[in-house]
Amino acid sequence: MNKYLSAAAAVALALAAGACMQQSTPQELNTTNANSRIFIGSLTCNIAGGTGYILGSSKSMDCVFLGKDGVSTAQYSGTINKVGVDIGYTKAMHTIWRVYSLGSERAANSLSGTYVGEQGTAAVGGQAGGNWLYGGPNAEIGMVASGIVQDAGYNLAMGIGEMSLKLHR
Numbered sequence: 348m349n350k351y352l353s354a355a356a357a358v359a360l361a362l363a364a365g366a367c368m369q370q371s372t373p374q375e376l377n378t379t380n381a382n383s384r385i386f387i388g389s390l391t392c393n394i395a396g397g398t399g400y401i402l403g404s405s406k407s408m409d410c411v412f413l414g415k416d417g418v419s420t421a422q423y424s425g426t427i428n429k430v431g432v433d434i435g436y437t438k439a440m441h442t443i444w445r446v447y448s449l450g451s452e453r454a455a456n457s458l459s460g461t462y463v464g465e466q467g468t469a470a471v472g473g474q475a476g477g478n479w480l481y482g483g484p485n486a487e488i489g490m491v492a493s494g495i496v497q498d499a500g501y502n503l504a505m506g507i508g509e510m511s512l513k514l515h516r
Contacts, residue, residue, distance in 0.1 A: 373413040376445055380415065387453045388414040390423070390444040390490065399433030399502055410512065412446070412455050419455035422515040429466060431506015437470055438500045442492050444480075450487030459514045460484050466508035470500050480510055 371379070373389035380386035392410040410423040446458070460483040468476025478492045490510075 371443070373443060374417065376443065377413065377415050377417055380445070383415075383447075385447045385449060386415060386445065387448045387488075388412055388419075388446050388455065390446050390458065392442050392444065394427060394440050394442055396437050396439040396500065398436045399429070399504055401432070401434055403428065403430045403506075404433045404504070405429075412458060414455045421455040421458070423458060423512045424515060425510060425512040428509045429504055429506055430509070431504070433502070433504040433506065435470065435502030435504075436500045437502045444478075444490040444492045447489045447491075448487055449489070450485055452484055452487065456514055458483055458488065458512050460488075460512060462488070462490060462510045462512070464490075464508055465506075467505040468502065469504075470502040472501070476504075478508055480508060483512075 373391055376389045390410050390412045392408045394408040395406045397404055397406045405426055405428045407426055408424070410425065412421045412423065414420065462480035462482035464478065464480035466476070466478040468478075470476075478490075480490045482488065
């Protein structure tokens with residue numbers, strides 16, 4: 348039985364890894380997206396480890412936003428909550444979100460708010476997955492995180508994600 352669970356987790360991890368791109372640095376993402384009209388920068392977050400409780404989880408995080416110009420920055424704190432299947436545990440990890448704005452507000456200090464969307468990850472030692480969230484001020488900001496993390500824990504999570512960000516003053 349244990350071998351079947353390990354094999355199923357490995358297959359899920361491989362499928363998720365194939366669907367994701369390797370994480371870059373915020374500076375590389377800003378350079379790659381320099382000509383985009385809607386890309387506004389990168390949000391780098393340190394997310395606390397935790398345990399999934401079958402139907403959901405909640406983790407705290409600290410983040411730094413780096414604007415597309417490479418100069419403007421802002422610090423945020425927040426939480427990320429998951430509702431759906433969330434089984435296992437993850438270690439603290441580092442995630443980079445690509446941030447897009449469909450509105451006129453594009454300042455580094457304008458990301459405070461609540462975001463919702465889909466998330467899916469699989470971790471068997473390493474972690475692969477992707478998340479997309481939408482919300483923020485006037486519901487005009489979208490965020491995408493995808494990538495592969497080494498030494499993440501053992502976890503399978505799929506469902507709805509909700510993230511709250513608050514600007515540090």
